[in-house]
Amino acid sequence: MDLHFTPDEEAFRTEVQTFLQEKLPARISHKVKAGQRLSKQDQDDWHAILNARGWYANHWPVQYGGPGWGAVQKFIFDTECALAGGPRIVPFGVNMLGPVLIKFGNAAQKSYWLPRILSGEDWWCQGYSEPGAGSDLASVKTTAVRQGGHYIVNGQKTWTTQGQHANMIFCLVRTNREARAQEGISFLLVDMNTPGVELRPIRTLDGDHEVNEVFFTDVKVPVENLVGEENKGWTYAKYLLTYERTGIAGVGFSVAALEKLKVIAAKVHKNGKPLAQDPQFAARMAKVEIDLENMKTTNLRVIAAVAGGGVPGAESSMLKIRGTEIRQELLSLIRRAMGPYALPFVEEAQYTDDSATPVGPKEAATAAANYFNYRKLSIFGGSNEIQKNIIAKMILGL
Amino acid sequence: MDLHFTPDEEAFRTEVQTFLQEKLPARISHKVKAGQRLSKQDQDDWHAILNARGWYANHWPVQYGGPGWGAVQKFIFDTECALAGGPRIVPFGVNMLGPVLIKFGNAAQKSYWLPRILSGEDWWCQGYSEPGAGSDLASVKTTAVRQGGHYIVNGQKTWTTQGQHANMIFCLVRTNREARAQEGISFLLVDMNTPGVELRPIRTLDGDHEVNEVFFTDVKVPVENLVGEENKGWTYAKYLLTYERTGIAGVGFSVAALEKLKVIAAKVHKNGKPLAQDPQFAARMAKVEIDLENMKTTNLRVIAAVAGGGVPGAESSMLKIRGTEIRQELLSLIRRAMGPYALPFVEEAQYTDDSATPVGPKEAATAAANYFNYRKLSIFGGSNEIQKNIIAKMILGL
Amino acid sequence: MNFEHTEDRRMLADTLHRFVTEQYGIETRNTVAYGETGHSPALWQQFAELGAIGALFPEADGGFGGAGFDIAVVFEALGQGLVVEPFLGALMVGQALVAAGTAAQKAHLASLMGGSTVAALAHDEPGSHYQLAYVTTQAIANDKGWLLTGQKAVVLFGDQADLLLVSARTSGAVDSEAGISLFLVPGNAVGLACRGYGRMDGGRAAEITLSNVQVGADALLGAPNQGMALLERAVGYGILALCAEALGAMDVAKKSTLEYLQTRKQFGKPIGSFQALQHRMADVLIEVEQARSAVINAAAAIDEDDRIQRERALSAAKYTLGRIGTLVAQESIQLHGGIGMTWELPLSHYAKRLVMIDHQLGDEDHHLARFMALGQSL
Amino acid sequence: MNFEHTEDRRMLADTLHRFVTEQYGIETRNTVAYGETGHSPALWQQFAELGAIGALFPEADGGFGGAGFDIAVVFEALGQGLVVEPFLGALMVGQALVAAGTAAQKAHLASLMGGSTVAALAHDEPGSHYQLAYVTTQAIANDKGWLLTGQKAVVLFGDQADLLLVSARTSGAVDSEAGISLFLVPGNAVGLACRGYGRMDGGRAAEITLSNVQVGADALLGAPNQGMALLERAVGYGILALCAEALGAMDVAKKSTLEYLQTRKQFGKPIGSFQALQHRMADVLIEVEQARSAVINAAAAIDEDDRIQRERALSAAKYTLGRIGTLVAQESIQLHGGIGMTWELPLSHYAKRLVMIDHQLGDEDHHLARFMALGQSL
Structure with missing residues (x-):
């Protein structure tokens, strides 16, 4: 039993830190730390920087352009990025589609699409969820009917994150209506510029435009864009969902949020003392700090098991639940710390703090909006209720 | 909207208080306030005192010996008794069987059994639960087979509270094995002294003997002891379970426990200050005090609805859940307040504090034992989980 | 003991409910709430005509209500409709006038109740963080009256207000309870600068800077330093008003969530048939009923003379509604899933309001601490 | 980074586990724990022979372990078997000897590890309530050594102990960190009176009164006042030991509850098929895994030189295990229903132990506050 990282791993950490110091643009890390919304340009820039270093597709096999990292290195990289204010990688192409193509795609698909993911030539979004389906992903209603060399796609997808930036979407479509729910589904790659594809923004409660609905009306998709076999799509979809979950606890993000919270709690005063010395607030902070300290080790235990050849499986449900609870609690505390200044909502301040003097402490600008925005953490990616079902079935045997 | 009691009600409260001051033996109230276990004699004495005043069967109709109180008076009486350290009334005869006999018993049964409940000549216990049935009361396995003028009863009952003091038990028995679960059940009165009735104590985790198992082996019960119709017992059982639940929140007990807690928290010191000024402990106390203040009004709202002709029904599930949560939290806090002195367990001190100097603060003697003993509150009387099912179905329509 | 509202109050509640449902539907509400002025002068005027503002004040001062339960009934109805009109400012400034106003000062009450005046309590400051006694704004007596200088934070509708009630320090240390004085200041006073902005949950507020704002001697409300x-x-x-408003809002959030659970299907059955969700909704129900009781306790206590009893009940209620409001908001969103996070669904605006109410006039931590501190003096 | 125990530790754990399962079954345990002496000298001797006591101390002092993870492994196994033998006293007194004992004093270590000596830390006092610096017992230097007078509270196995480590004040105010000295006192010292009693969760403890107990100069452990x-x-x-013990106990409680949910039927199906209960067990699982991590953190930190880092990890762990231990106890009883409250079911004794651990060496509130206070000095 040894909680220390090896000298090699520590050296790797230093390498990552140096890279981040040198290459992560201050403009971007400043926005991330301030909880501001990133532009497409911000995200493209960061993608290009990572790709130049060969660290973009960091869990892909070396032969496809990955750096050959193990779970521990991946963890160190994710954590250091979060601490330095690196943007979250948009996962749809590199973390979701990539592994599916590598495992199930044919040679032509691999050689065509994978380099375009690396280069950023394609911006992928996800066509999984449908209206009224929620966590029941297998109830796919969007249809694809084979006509000669094409599929004709009709239907609707929703919760398509950052679809407004995407030129490509991977979709679950129903190719056999007679089959049972999880059969008869296929995995299809669709060019968003094909006639009949229409994207409509969904505005979230914080006023943000991050997710979208995507409508398909008689969209012609070449059969070459079918991944794997027809009607076997659910297998690929499940693989995609269980793949690569060591980062799911979001420990790096939480550590960064705790640091931010501590700075705020030292600065904001209540009754003549910093909030950090207010008994109730301090207790809330200490509780989540301890929970996070424990979670760090829980997360490392799962990673060590994976690195040792184990399979994360249902343990990732545990990390997802508690990890998101901790993140949400930290965002709640940042909101609480703002007192009355949580109320003001200045639209511009969600993107930049260059414009005007802030209303209240500068952290107040995004505190409430982020709190509300990140309620999504316990809903998306398999709601925490679904994760508990998984734990009950897979770990507890109930 | 008026939260004050009427002058009549306040006069009644004074009457109750005077009665309690004059008649409630200090020996008994002292034990109750100290959380000590009562002897049969203690309980018999209190029964006799109440009965002498005509306040024992205080929700029975006047014609059967009740005082003619409404829900508000009953509430005032219960609350004042709890505050004064009056023992909990053993409910099986007076609160459970009594109403069933009054509503479903025949003339002979009423005229024979009801006066004996009032006088205390019979001590009743309850034969509802069976091993392995838990909250699923309708899964009755104990059988009663008609043979001439008798039923022959075989089977087992459990969780029979204070059965060791009882001479009579009312039982749910299965008289028709072909019928569906809730049909084919009958309601039978059994003399505990009949050959074939055997009582075995169940020792609870706090070392107490309060509940029992009761075994029936070819027990002959006269058919006269059948209440109502054969195979209709479930109707009577349900009536019994829903009857008279305005006291279910236990507000009086909680108010008394809060007072006790406050005395302790002012007396026990930590870091040179009374525990009442320890930020974490004080916050726990304040939270439960506020919850109790709210519960008082919630409880009164339900009582007012009943007094106004409404039916408590599923609302009593709400009172039961939150009422027991509050009581358990108060008992937890009393335990916590004892610090290391929660550990000692001196058997004698569970019955009396006359014997020796106490170990630690005198409240410590029963603090842990009571905390553990009252975990039953959320289990017995329909577990809190069952109550939530009821709320979901009856109030929420889910 | 009686938990029924009087006939008058029930009629008022019904009238308001009908008006809000018909005239203040969620689309109208959102257009108004997130618009330029953050409220609708026309609708505000109509509320006045319905008597909703007058109901907040006693008959002796031209109103027709003013008891705790009148205020609770009105704000509960407003909460049900997520009404963003400047009721809260009217109530707080108006009640201050009722309590301490000279006859001349009380003249403001008529225009307040008539809906022609928007009033705002300008009390919070950048560093106050709910601490009532924290006042750095200075008022210096001069021969024309008083000269006010300082900064006021998150003043609700401060940029729309015709009449501000401004707290200022006339003596004592920054956070001393003694030495605070209150002044009636017109919204268009010379030297008063306003930075208005929209609020997260709709409506507006403003940062107000007072730079040598000259007011007359008659601007002082009540005794100086007191x-x-x-x-x-x-x-x-x-506090009472916000608690009642939160209760109204959480009733709607609960109802909307229940309906969703009953109708939304997943894995072939209504999600409301899943026991884990049922038990969570049962918890929500119990909490909402406890919140309702807290509002009743606060409404009954507001007319109580004993300060400790009254303020403890108010802090108990604000703590309760803050805690439960946040819980109901979070559970409602969670049980709705993604759709609960969309701007389009009314629920999301109820959730925002519920959470934001905890940031007004003291959050749950503040009022728990206050409840404890008040208890020490018992 | 490596979360596997060494081969030696795994063997020790296996050996202990086997011994406890075979020799220390719940009926034996309860007979011993609730009996006259509250522990079994014979079994204690056997634990010593297995090396379970020696594993708590470093090789340099005759043991064969003594690292944080050695201690965690032993106590986790003890917790799984609800072992009530006087390990905790042996560990605390023994580690004090290791840290500060003279060669002569360290001679006690051999008999401790050999199982022939029962040791107890006599530190708590009637008014201390977890406050470590609160010591009113007086030690006055005289020509024979030291004269001890005072009262010690809830001393584990104080009535059985051959060797007591007694804290006493040699200078300073009642709760001053400076001026505390530690003394080795034989259990049969003249002037030492004992009131022994059983504990709620089994085992024994005692109130100890010291009336002019004379000990030699060589009884002082470490420097005076320090x-x-x-x-x-x-x-x-x-603290580390209790945390590990709690972890072992909660693993058993969780397992027993799970088995009950899988086998117990109600309304025609296993109650473990009810989703509300499934989700609660999922919460329990997550909490137990967090508790396991807290024990790992504490075990890793105990050998850390930086006091703040070390003590914060220990307080974090004790807070965590206190909170989660109580939760697991309550949920286990609740999910078992009535049967979970019976003396006959082993679970109920695990539940008692879990709750009572929170009352030893500081409860969750105490350690949360301590964690915060230590954080202020970061």
Whole structure:
């Protein structure tokens, strides 16, 4: 039993830190730390920087352009990025589609699409969820009917994150209506510029435009864009969902949020003392700090098991639940710390703090909006209720 | 909207208080306030005192010996008794069987059994639960087979509270094995002294003997002891379970426990200050005090609805859940307040504090034992989980 | 003991409910709430005509209500409709006038109740963080009256207000309870600068800077240096109002979530048939009923003379509604899933309002601490 | 990074586990734990022979372990079997000897590890309530050594102990960190009176009165007046041990509850098929895994030189295990229903132990506050 990282791993950490110091643009890390919304340009820039270093597709096999990292290195990289204010990688192409193509795609698909993911030539979004389906992903209603060399796609997808930036979407479509729910589904790659594809923004409660609905009306998709076999799509979809979950606890993000919270709690005063010395607030902070300290080790235990050849499986449900609870609690505390200044909502301040003097402490600008925005953490990616079902079935045997 | 009691009600409260001051033996109230276990004699004495005043069967109709109180008076009486350290009334005869006999018993049964409940000549216990049935009361396995003028009863009952003091038990028995679960059940009165009735104590985790198992082996019960119709017992059982639940929140007990807690928290010191000024402990106390203040009004709202002709029904599930949560939290806090002195367990001190100097603060003697003993509150009387099912179905329509 | 509202109050509640349902539907509400002025002068006027503002004040002062339960009934109805009109400012400033106004000062009440005046309590400051006695704004007596200088934070509708009630320090240390005085200041006073902005949950607020704002001697409300008690009283009314509003809002959030659970299907059955969700909704129900009781306790206590009893009940209620409001908001969103996070669904605006109410006039931590501190003096 | 125990530790754990399962079954355990002496000298001797006591101490002092993870492994196994033998006293007194004992004093270690000596830390006092620096017992130097007078509270196995480590004040105010000294006192010292009693969760403890107990100059452990750091160190080991014990106990409670949910039927199906209960067990699982991590953190930190880092990890762990232990106890009883409250079911004794651990060496509130206070000095 040894909680220390090896000298090699520590050296790797230093390498990552140096890279981040040198290459992560201050403009971007400043926005991330301030909880501001990133532009497409911000995200493209960061993608290009990572790709130049060969660290973009960091869990892909070396032969496809990955750096050959193990779970521990991946963890160190994710954590250091979060601490330095690196943007979250948009996962749809590199973390979701990539592994599916590598495992199930044919040679032509691999050689065509994978380099375009690396280069950023394609911006992928996800066509999984449908209206009224929620966590029941297998109830796919969007249809694809084979006509000669094409599929004709009709239907609707929703919760398509950052679809407004995407030129490509991977979709679950129903190719056999007679089959049972999880059969008869296929995995299809669709060019968003094909006639009949229409994207409509969904505005979230914080006023943000991050997710979208995507409508398909008689969209012609070449059969070459079918991944794997027809009607076997659910297998690929499940693989995609269980793949690569060591980062799911979001420990790096939480550590960064705790640091931010501590700075705020030292600065904001209540009754003549910093909030950090207010008994109730301090207790809330200490509780989540301890929970996070424990979670760090829980997360490392799962990673060590994976690195040792184990399979994360249902343990990732545990990390997802508690990890998101901790993140949400930290965002709640940042909101609480703002007192009355949580109320003001200045639209511009969600993107930049260059414009005007802030209303209240500068952290107040995004505190409430982020709190509300990140309620999504316990809903998306398999709601925490679904994760508990998984734990009950897979770990507890109930 | 008026939260004050009427002058009549306040006069009644004074009457109750005077009665309690004059008649409630200090020996008994002292034990109750100290959380000590009562002897049969203690309980018999209190029964006799109440009965002498005509306040024992205080929700029975006047014609059967009740005082003619409404829900508000009953509430005032219960609350004042709890505050004064009056023992909990053993409910099986007076609160459970009594109403069933009054509503479903025949003339002979009423005229024979009801006066004996009032006088205390019979001590009743309850034969509802069976091993392995838990909250699923309708899964009755104990059988009663008609043979001439008798039923022959075989089977087992459990969780029979204070059965060791009882001479009579009312039982749910299965008289028709072909019928569906809730049909084919009958309601039978059994003399505990009949050959074939055997009582075995169940020792609870706090070392107490309060509940029992009761075994029936070819027990002959006269058919006269059948209440109502054969195979209709479930109707009577349900009536019994829903009857008279305005006291279910236990507000009086909680108010008394809060007072006790406050005395302790002012007396026990930590870091040179009374525990009442320890930020974490004080916050726990304040939270439960506020919850109790709210519960008082919630409880009164339900009582007012009943007094106004409404039916408590599923609302009593709400009172039961939150009422027991509050009581358990108060008992937890009393335990916590004892610090290391929660550990000692001196058997004698569970019955009396006359014997020796106490170990630690005198409240410590029963603090842990009571905390553990009252975990039953959320289990017995329909577990809190069952109550939530009821709320979901009856109030929420889910 | 009687938990029924009087006939008058029930009629008022019904009238308001009908008006809000018909005239203040969620689309109208959102257009108004997130628009330029953050409220609708026309609708505000109509509320006045319905008597909704007058119901907040006693008959002796031209109103027709003013008891705790009148205020609770009105704000509960407003909460059900997520009404963003400047009721809270009217209530707090108006009650301060009722309590301490001279005849001339009380003249404002008529225009308040008539809906022609928007009033705002300008009390919070950048560093106050709910601490009522924290006042750095200075008022210096001069021969024309008083000269006010300082900064006021998150003043609700401060940029729309015709009449501001401004707290200022006339003596004592920055956070001393003694030495606070209250002044009536016109919204267009010379030297008063306003930075208005929209609020997260709709409506507007403003940062107000007072630079040598000259007001007459008659601007002083109540006795000089004695403003703390008056302020506490006015804020007490505000607390009751916010609690009732939160109750109204959480009733709707609960109802909307219940309907969703009953109709939304997943894995072939209504999600409301899943026991884990049922038990969570049962918890929500119990909490909402406890919140309702807290509002009743606060409404009954507001007219109580014993300060400790009254303020403890108010802090207990604000703590309760803050805690439960946040819980209901979070559970409602979670049980709705993604759709609960969309701007389009009314629920999301109820959730925002519920959470934001905890940031007004003291959050749950603040009022728990206050409840404890008040208890020490028992 | 490596979360596997060494081969030696795994063997020790296996050996202990087998011994406890075979020789220390719940009926034996209860007979012993609730009996006259509250533990079994014969079984204690056997634990010694297995090396379970020696594993708590470093090789340099005759043991064969003594690292944080050695201690965690032993106590986790003890917790799984609800072992009531006087391990905790042996660990705390022994580690104090290791840290500060003279060669002569360290001679006690051999009999401790050999199982022939029962040791107890006599530190708590009637008014201390977890406050480590609160010591009113007086030690006055005289020509024969030291004269001890005072009262010690809830001393584990104080009535059975051959060797007591007694904290006493040699200078300073009642709760001053400076001026505490530690003394080795034989259990049969003249002037030492004992009131022994059983504990709620089995085992025994005692109130100890010292009336002019004369000990030699060689009874002083470490430097005079400097005992606080040594005491904190010894108690730190105790905290780690209790946390590991709680982890072992909660694993069994969780397992027993799971088995019950899988086998117990109600309304025609296993109650474990009810989703509300499934989700609660999922919460329990997550909490138990967090508790396991807290124990790992504490075990790793105990050998850390930086006091703040070390003590924060220990307080974090004790807070965590206190909170989660109580939760697991309550949920286990609740999910079992009535049967979970019976003496006959082993679970009920695990539940009692879990709750009572929170009352030893500081409860969750105490350690949360301590964690915060230590954080202020970061």
